[in-house]
Amino acid sequence: MSELSATNVSATPMEKFQEYLVTRGMRMTRERSIIVEEVFASHAHFDAEQLVEQLSRRQDRRVSRSTVYRALEQLVEAGLLRSVARQDGREVYEHDYGYPQHDHLICRKCGSLTEFHNSEIRTILEEVAREHGFRMEAHRLEVTGLCNDCCRPPVTRPEKLNLL
Amino acid sequence: MSELSATNVSATPMEKFQEYLVTRGMRMTRERSIIVEEVFASHAHFDAEQLVEQLSRRQDRRVSRSTVYRALEQLVEAGLLRSVARQDGREVYEHDYGYPQHDHLICRKCGSLTEFHNSEIRTILEEVAREHGFRMEAHRLEVTGLCNDCCRPPVTRPEKLNLL
DNA sequence: TTAACTGCAAACGTTTTGCAGGCGG
DNA sequence: CCGCCTGCAAAACGTTTGCAGTTAA
Numbered sequence: 001m002s003e004l005s006a007t008n009v010s011a012t013p014m015e016k017f018q019e020y021l022v023t024r025g026m027r028m029t030r031e032r033s034i035i036v037e038e039v040f041a042s043h044a045h046f047d048a049e050q051l052v053e054q055l056s057r058r059q060d061r062r063v064s065r066s067t068v069y070r071a072l073e074q075l076v077e078a079g080l081l082r083s084v085a086r087q088d089g090r091e092v093y094e095h096d097y098g099y100p101q102h103d104h105l106i107c108r109k110c111g112s113l114t115e116f117h118n119s120e121i122r123t124i125l126e127e128v129a130r131e132h133g134f135r136m137e138a139h140r141l142e143v144t145g146l147c148n149d150c151c152r153p154p155v156t157r158p159e160k161l162n163l164l
Numbered sequence: 165m166s167e168l169s170a171t172n173v174s175a176t177p178m179e180k181f182q183e184y185l186v187t188r189g190m191r192m193t194r195e196r197s198i199i200v201e202e203v204f205a206s207h208a209h210f211d212a213e214q215l216v217e218q219l220s221r222r223q224d225r226r227v228s229r230s231t232v233y234r235a236l237e238q239l240v241e242a243g244l245l246r247s248v249a250r251q252d253g254r255e256v257y258e259h260d261y262g263y264p265q266h267d268h269l270i271c272r273k274c275g276s277l278t279e280f281h282n283s284e285i286r287t288i289l290e291e292v293a294r295e296h297g298f299r300m301e302a303h304r305l306e307v308t309g310l311c312n313d314c315c316r317p318p319v320t321r322p323e324k325l326n327l328l
Numbered sequence: 329t330t331a332a333c334t335g336c337a338a339a340c341g342t343t344t345t346g347c348a349g350g351c352g353g
Numbered sequence: 354c355c356g357c358c359t360g361c362a363a364a365a366c367g368t369t370t371g372c373a374g375t376t377a378a
Contacts, residue, residue, distance in 0.1 A: 025356095025357080026357070026358090027351090027352055027353070027357060027358070028352085029351080029352070029357090029358060029359080030351095030352095031358080031359070032358090047342095048342080048343080049341095049342085062360090063359090063360095064359065064360045064361075065343090065360090065361095066343095066344080066345085066359075066360065066361080067358085067359060067360075069342090069343060069344075070344095070358090070359090086250065088341095089341065089342065089367095089368085090341090090342070090343095091342090091343090105292075105293065105296055105298045105300075107298075108301070114296060114298070116292050116295075116296065118288055118292055120284070120288055121285065121288060124282055124284055124285060124288075125307055128269075128280050128282055128307070129269065129307065129309065131280075132269055132278060132280065132311075132312065133311075133312035133315065134269045134271075134278070134307070134309055134310070134311055134312060134315075135309045135310040135315050136269075136307055136308075136309040137272070137308055137309040137310070138307075138308050138309070139305065139306065139307045139308065140304075140305070140306045140308070141303065141304070141305045141306075142303065142304045142305075143289055143292075143293065143298070143300055143302075143303045144300075144301055144302050144303065144304070145293065145298055145299045145300040145301040145302070146298070146299040146301070147296075147297075147298055148296065148297035148298065151297065151298075151299050189331090189332080190332070190333090191331095191332060191333070191376085191377050191378070192377085193332090193333060193334080193376075193377070194376090194377090195333080195334070196333090211367095212367080212368080213367080226335090227334090227335095228334065228335045228336075229335090229336095229368090230334075230335065230336080230368095230369080230370085231333085231334060231335075233367095233368060233369075234333090234334090234369090253342095253343085253366065253367065254366095254367065255367085255368095329378100330376105330377100330378095331376100331377095331378100332375100332376085332377080332378100333374105333375075333376070333377085334373100334374085334375070334376085335372105335373100335374090335375100336371105336372090336373095336374105337370100337371095337372095338369105338370085338371085338372105339368105339369080339370070339371090340367100340368080340369065340370085341366100341367100341368090341369100342365105342366085342367090342368105343364105343365085343366080343367105344363105344364080344365065344366085345362100345363085345364070345365085346361105346362095346363085346364090347360105347361090347362100347363105348359105348360100348361095349358105349359085349360095350357105350358080350359070350360100351356100351357090351358075351359090352355105352356100352357080352358085353354105353355095353356105353357100
């Protein structure tokens, strides 16, 4: 029962981060708590730049870019966030903690990021890892192509109409 | 039969690149051919920096960093290379043309990159894409964790031997 | 001949870092 | 009060780009 804290799955992100910090002699500062609050206020994908901008609109306190980058690294390490893709040269993050495992369809044209869930993939990867004596910790699967909206060919009209 | 060149799968990488270039009014220069030669001389994964360094050791001609970056983009576009992962902030490339589809196990400790093949994954992704009306063009699957060698705990010797 | 290509150096955008002062526990 | 944390500015990093001269076709 002494391991309860280590396996507690019902804690809030803030509590989980707190736990991560204290077990490493680190501190829950005002800046870190603001960042966690902001990050978990919505479920959207985001990159460092977007987070910096969102934070700059808050009135409670300014958080510097450096602190944001440092916190993102810690949140990933703590298992609260994961980096899921790279877009326009920036790392894209999303909630990891308390959010079901999934992967992404990335449209190369409009940049849209669509989540999909398929449990077989994880099963296959576990088997593959076992075969290779590899201890899998995470995976990142980016499926690129054209989304439903961008699939439609650039021709505005079918050839048939040109018969006239 | 007029489409032979477009569907020719037995051409060498050099020939295929040549074809890509001419159909776009581009030219097969000395630099580009040296790069293709160097890239397809071995089957190892590499990044731009490594390629630049390899090329700098050649005696036939110096190829600038800019030209390397420009060529890498073209080789990916031509379907000869694909970027498979990102390591230490650098894009990692490997042969795409004439090489069976596969994914990678990436050790976060030693950085080793192990290929594995699993045809089910592709099948699943095709199905997922269909369900979402997504036209899949490619996928990138990075499985991170600890490789066989790095799995073993950091203890250098069993406690037993310390009994003496 | 001429337009695509190259090397150079400088620019670029993201991310990291050294440091002096601030502040949590 | 110790030492972790912050903001700042500057550095670092991989990559891209403008340009003037070079070269393939």
